[in-house]
Amino acid sequence: MNKQKLRFVSIGFLLSAVLLAGFQLFYPEALPGSTLNGEANADSTDYREKYESTLAELELQKQLDEAAASSSVAAESTVSSSVPAESTAPPAANAPVTFVITSGQPMSVVIDNLVSAGLITDRAVFEQYLNDRNLVTKINVGEYQLSPDMGYEVIADVITLE
Structure with missing residues (x-):
C-alpha cells in the first residue's frame, strides 16, 4: 500500500470517529437504551x-381455544347420536391429578395451572x-401425580424435587 x-x-x-462523537454529543437520546444521564430506560428493566x-396470556388463550374446540366436538356428538351420552360422576375431591409442567413455562403459568386444577x-x-424458600428457579419439567390434600x-417439594 x-x-x-x-x-x-x-x-x-x-472523519467517521468525529461524526460518531458529534452524533453522540448532540443526540444522546437517539441511542437505544440510553438517557441524558446515562441510566437505562425503565422499559428495559421489566x-x-x-x-x-x-x-401466561398465550397459555390461557390456548386453554380457552382447546375448551371451545372440545365443547363444540361434544355438542356435535350429542346432536349426531340418537342415544344420550352417559353422565359421568365428577372425580373425587382428593383424587390424584396428573399435573404436567412443560419446558419453558414461567412460574406464573405453573401456579395458574395449579389453581385451575384445584x-x-x-x-x-x-x-x-x-x-x-428460593424454589422459583428450581421448578422442574415433568409429569406429577398431585392431590389437593397434599398442601x-x-x-x-414434589415439583421442585427437593
Whole structure:
C-alpha cells in the first residue's frame, strides 16, 4: 500500500470517529437504551415481567381455544347420536391429578395451572412460599401425580424435587 492510499484510509477513520462523537454529543437520546444521564430506560428493566405475562396470556388463550374446540366436538356428538351420552360422576375431591409442567413455562403459568386444577387455593400464598424458600428457579419439567390434600409444602417439594 502506498503512502497516499494509507493517508486516505486514515482520514476516513478520523472523519467517521468525529461524526460518531458529534452524533453522540448532540443526540444522546437517539441511542437505544440510553438517557441524558446515562441510566437505562425503565422499559428495559421489566422485560421479564412482560415476557411472563405474555406467556401466561398465550397459555390461557390456548386453554380457552382447546375448551371451545372440545365443547363444540361434544355438542356435535350429542346432536349426531340418537342415544344420550352417559353422565359421568365428577372425580373425587382428593383424587390424584396428573399435573404436567412443560419446558419453558414461567412460574406464573405453573401456579395458574395449579389453581385451575384445584390443587392449590391461594395463588399469592403459594407464590410467596416459593419465593421465601428460593424454589422459583428450581421448578422442574415433568409429569406429577398431585392431590389437593397434599398442601403447599408437599406440592412444592414434589415439583421442585427437593
